[in-house]
Amino acid sequence: MRGFNRIVLSCFLAVHCNIGGSHQAAADVLTAHTKQRASTVRIPGGRFSPLYGMAKGITEVEVRPFELEVVPVSNGEFYKFVRAHKMWQRGRVPVLLSDVAYLSHWHNVGKAGEWAPAASERSYPVVFVSWFAAHAFCEARGGRLPTVNEWEFAGAASETKANASRDPEFVEKLLAWYSTPQGKSAFHDVGKGQANYWGLRNMHGLVWEWNEDFNSVFVTGDNREDSDDLKNLFCGGSATGAADKSDYAAFMRYALRNSLRANYSLKNVGFRCAYDVH
């Protein structure tokens, strides 16, 4: 299995080089796009206890200061991106980098192979994007996807508290959203609604969000199928490694992340970008 993975790995790097090539070809537009950095807030970081992912005997992890975009990336912003980076247009992305659902909510806009979001949905969060596409988008912006720990640190905030993960009212509110099927009319414009303690909007209640290391928590070897850790998320086993057994909301986010593969494009998964602070 290990050898097979190496082959896949080199295969990926080759694809990655091609992406680089496209960047060069669209250098002007790319620069324009990169400069359009969305508004961000600075998260000061600190120590906290994520639900999973800590080594044995460690109860807290350090999150270093970083910047996070205030709202999830919208259809409109992603449309600009794919116009500048043709390889990320619907219909051109290889299955290895996204499954067939990629941008499947966009409409054909007349020209062969050109797809765009409906005008009424331009400010909705972009969904049906794979991890690879989200990763490439943030890279083009000069940023990256937030790590799980960064996202969890920032997302633990309610409107009034930096860490509300033990506030029953906050947790119940999240559960109510997590429990509601996506349906057709569940989306609204990004930015609508109350900001949380850090000034971030729509961290909950609109879409799930990709993280840079979304399934690394369970990866110990070169393949998660050979790891015992995965079973932690099933049945009673999930309670054994968890920091706070009553944080059902966090369980659900970790479960969702762990069900994903990097080429999945889902109806309710979007993303926002993060930036290093130097």
Next chain:
Amino acid sequence: MLRRAVPIVLSLAVCGLMPITANADLPVEEAVLTDAPNVPPAIHRSRPAKVIVHLEVREVVKNIADGVQYTFWTFGGSVPGKFIRVREGDTVEFHLANHPENKLPHNIDLHAVTGPGGGAASSFTAPGHESQFTFQAINAGLYVYHCATAPVGMHVANGMYGLIYVQPKDGLPEVDREYYVMQGDFYTQGAYGEKGLQPFSMQKAIDERPTYVVFNGAVGSLVGDKAIKGNVGESVRLFVGNGGPNLVSSFHVIGEIFDNVYTEGGTDANQHNVQTTLVPAGGSAIVEYKLEVPGTYILVDHSILRTFNKGSLGMMKVEGPDNKAIYSGKEVDSSYLSELGDLEKKAAKDSEAPKAVAAKAPVTKDELMTAGKKVYASSCLMCHQANGEGLPAVFPPLAKSDYLAKLSGANDRSALVSIPAKGLSGKISVNKADYNAVMPAVSGLSDSDLAAVLTYVTNSWGNSARPFSVDEVKKAKDALAQAKK
């Protein structure tokens, strides 16, 4: 460092799926799946087959009680999930699809699977995806399946369970009817009966304080027109499951004795003549009985307050000729006054109103209300409830009841007197909800008691009507007797 986890991520996308090859010689068939209370037909094959099961996870909003909605997570669109039937030795190719409109990942742990997680890891599926795995059903028996995605308690509490029956190679004795009944406990933020869409209460679930305990996913799912049916002389087999997540069921059918019980869903009918059988959370039982006497049989969790106050009540309606040798029905209704001797008892029975002998009969509206409240508490409250609201789908409300208001406002109110005096059965509509059940005559009530309780019921909980007098009750009873002739 974590940020550069790309190679690992990609390898997962490619090499996670390894198709398992089944014996190519096996005949292939698609499993018949049914919604409760129905059970797929018995399998008559004498050789193993490859059975393909397609099950779709759907998150749906449905009624958990009259006017109360809940977001159920389901295997196949309903709670409990589809009943799956295979034969011992079959190879089962299982496809679990997670509908794209769903919010969450799901999986399935079938207790019939021998292997780590019961299929859970292999079937872990994101919304808009489908997983496949294969297992051999090497152990016969009745097994629960359930979702095992974290937080597992919440997935089960939202209805993610069902039954798979691995039929023994030699089958079970033929019966005339088979039904599927599965209990579950539910935890809503609002109290029992509070209207509207009710969110899940994590705290109540952790504290194991259910708001609803129901059969087949909702209060009243096996009641009235939806009752399971049978005929005198037939044999019945119930496949009983308990999804939990928390409670153990004391499963009982009022008026029946289980001839055979396959305890805990195993393959031996190791108990006979059983009144109540325990069904563990995440477990099952198979019970069999013969229908001897017609009537309505009530399925309950005999932890009985759940039945009266939280919904665990179903019905089996049996039709056919009476069998007086086995059950006579009521033969004698006499007053019983323990402190009196036989002679006095006879004398009391002969008088028109035995209870009125001891106390002065109520006359004014206040007196009627006071006396009526006592009669209500002893004879009516158990079903119609202290607040007169009844139980949704089972016992009709008296409070603000349009049905009651129509009868109590009429000039001739003999139809209303008839209800407690003679009983009422068949379909009625109360406040836009249908009820189809049997209310027996309330025995032992004097005319004075009837006047009091009718006055009380028609003037409580927002109801208003003229008080009843003993005279009106007497005339009504005479009129009813005349009409009968």
